[in-house]
Amino acid sequence: MSSIDKSGTYALGTRTVKRLGYGAMQLAGPGVFGPPKDKQAALDVLREAV
Numbered sequence: 001m002s003s004i005d006k007s008g009t010y011a012l013g014t015r016t017v018k019r020l021g022y023g024a025m026q027l028a029g030p031g032v033f034g035p036p037k038d039k040q041a042a043l044d045v046l047r048e049a050v
Contacts, residue, residue, distance in 0.1 A: 005018070007020070
């Protein structure tokens with residue numbers, strides 16, 4: 001079983017899709033919550049992911 005299979009599935013409209021993360025939890029400030037250290041860099045990463 002691959003890592004993505006272990007993450008389960010999610011209903012998205014009429015489809016069932018596998019969960020997938022972008023690894024962006026650490027874009028926020030220390031401890032995951034709060035503003036990022038470098039807001040512009042965080043926005044650049046998110047724009048590139050999309």
